Amino acid sequence: xxxILLLTFGCAVMALAWQSPLKxxxxxxxxxxxxxxxxxxLDASMLKLAAAFLSADDDEDGADIKKLVQGLKGIYVRSxxxxxxxxYTDADIESIRxxxxxxGWKKIVEVRSKVDGDADIYVKTDASKIGGLAIISAxxxxxxxxxxxxTISVEDVKKLGGNFGIPKSVKKLEDKKPEEKK
Amino acid sequence: xMEFEDQLRGALGRQPAPADFARQxxxxxxxxxxxxxxPWHPWAAGGLAASLLVGCLGFAxxxxxxxxxQAREARGKVLQAxxxxxxxxxxxxxxxEGIGQ
Numbered sequence: 001x002x003x004i005l006l007l008t009f010g011c012a013v014m015a016l017a018w019q020s021p022l023k024x025x026x027x028x029x030x031x032x033x034x035x036x037x038x039x040x041x042l043d044a045s046m047l048k049l050a051a052a053f054l055s056a057d058d059d060e061d062g063a064d065i066k067k068l069v070q071g072l073k074g075i076y077v078r079s080x081x082x083x084x085x086x087x088y089t090d091a092d093i094e095s096i097r098x099x100x101x102x103x104g105w106k107k108i109v110e111v112r113s114k115v116d117g118d119a120d121i122y123v124k125t126d127a128s129k130i131g132g133l134a135i136i137s138a139x140x141x142x143x144x145x146x147x148x149x150x151t152i153s154v155e156d157v158k159k160l161g162g163n164f165g166i167p168k169s170v171k172k173l174e175d176k177k178p179e180e181k182k
Numbered sequence: 183x184m185e186f187e188d189q190l191r192g193a194l195g196r197q198p199a200p201a202d203f204a205r206q207x208x209x210x211x212x213x214x215x216x217x218x219x220x221p222w223h224p225w226a227a228g229g230l231a232a233s234l235l236v237g238c239l240g241f242a243x244x245x246x247x248x249x250x251x252q253a254r255e256a257r258g259k260v261l262q263a264x265x266x267x268x269x270x271x272x273x274x275x276x277x278x279e280g281i282g283q
Binding site: 038042050052054068075116121133137 | 249250252253254256257259260261262263264266267270271273274277278281
């Protein structure tokens, strides 16, 4: 009986761990050092609100984005741009990587470079579907961590990686950002 | 002088109260009490109801506007988050392709 209870408790803890979003709060202190920072926290209720507003979007891509957002439970982004190198530590990233060592997560891309920095892409897998996506991009003067919780199809991820239909106004903003920083 | 005093005494002298004086007094007192207790005149109740309606409508409108602002803000954040994610994925993809070449 004890074993069954322990097993049930263990399963519940694992399920909770699988569902809980990545803890990124420790990165917030970097905002004080950053020349530019982005802090986005969107839980399920906010995403639902946004999805409702996306339906009124006249942009032709609004429907695609709405479809993507409807399957999500949370979007968390922390992005910092620094004027100098060495403003964040390995420990800042390591605590996130430690969370992603959970068996539910699978690293699908790992890029290591002493010049351009490191980049990792993780997906949270549950049988055949992807239940989350995490990106760590640690460049010398820029640190970005993205955590997306919820059902994302591989096709959606591909679209995100390709020419996903981000509305032109937002895409222009993104294109303005210098992507090559050495 | 005496005649005048007699007239005055006669005029100011105590008169016996009418037979139903007590009943009339009690009836008037009860009437006044009822008027005092009645909380609202009809126009006051109507005014209050109208004020409440206007207040409720105003609050509902404010709530709706606030929700719209929150939704617009959330939408902006979603698009910004997707733009950052998309940009990072593209960049990582290019780096991987660069390594492959």
